[in-house]
Amino acid sequence: MPVASNRRLAALIEELVGGTEPLEAIADRQLTPDYRQRVNGRWTARDAVLAHFAQLREAARSVEVTVLDEGTTTRPGDAGAPAPADGTAADTAADATADTTTDTTTDTGYAERHIVSVTLANGRRSENEVYIFARLAADGRIRSLEEVILPLTDDADDAADAGTSTDATGR
Template sequence: MPRTDATPRTDIATALTDLLFRPGLDLHEAADRHFAPDYRQRTDGRWDDRAGFLAHIAHLRQVVASGSVEVHDELAQGDRYADRHTVRITKTDGSTVCVEVYLFGEFAPDGRFRTINETTLMLAGAEADRGIGSAR
């Protein structure tokens, strides 16, 4: 279905909040709200299909206790999306991680993400958390 001005689009802050910081929301329901069935993501050069992405999020749900997303810059034009955001995470072990993300995405016609290509920059956290953007 082609997008009309009335077709709502997702955004990264809403998507990440549903995926990571709403543990009562089923993982697949959260993903279906924001990501198309043919979703693909590249994080720091590593491509994942939707199944790989969901495995990553399932892992994060086991280690993330709470957190927040702060969007600094955001632009949506046609089927394209770009933003710069910071994710702050408190892990279940009490340690914290702060990651800045530079993201370019494409929307599917229904307003969900079809692709995301992102680069991450760890601002704070342990060296072992450097790969948290693609950890499983």
Template sequence: MASISAALHDLLATRDLAVEDALTRHFTDDYRQSTDGEWIDRATFAQQMEQLRGFVDAVEITVLDELSQGSRYAERHVIRVTGRDGSVVGQEVYVFAEVAEDGRFGSLEELSRPLSE
């Protein structure tokens, strides 16, 4: 089963895995993502992950709910990112995705809200 927490772990916390390799493992070549209503393509997503990886010292992902049915995937998680400067940012994220036949994410829509620490 596709898992957004596994994808985020590979993208942000697995330093010996290149971002492009993590993308290939978890996302289709024509992947699209909407975050809070703004759509981006895979190339833009890759750039964002490269930048974010440079900021991140540690990441903690807690899956609260997860459901997969056929090609549909839904998940809710809390992510806490500790920056290299020691700052901590937390968000609750709601994910609705389409999974391709090969098990990778083809498109994803997410809504997020900041958490007060």
């Protein structure tokens, strides 16, 4: 079952970086099969994200995530969303029968801002402020994630250059 909304991405990052469960099992539970992410303008597919987290697991001694802001949004067609202002139906029969692994009409928006601090095995500490906007599928898993990373320490830049950045998606 996907991580509950409170500290949703923080818990996921801590699980991906500091956990012992296989990354693919975590991804199957938390990310849709068509998951993709954009970090500072660059799109990456799910398999590349998992490969990066495998590297980060090897390089990191510890990870700490402090959530600063978090919220969800809905849009017409989402369960509980207000009806469209023009009075038209927000969903159609086609939407109701669509495969939710690729149908985005029922997605919910998720936004978060956090500070992530990683201590690498070599003792260097990397700290970044991360701004995230995500789409959650109807089943609660993350379908897509877009983020912007603001390095807060010089080591954050060094870690990113070394392929051991510490944002929510491992870039």
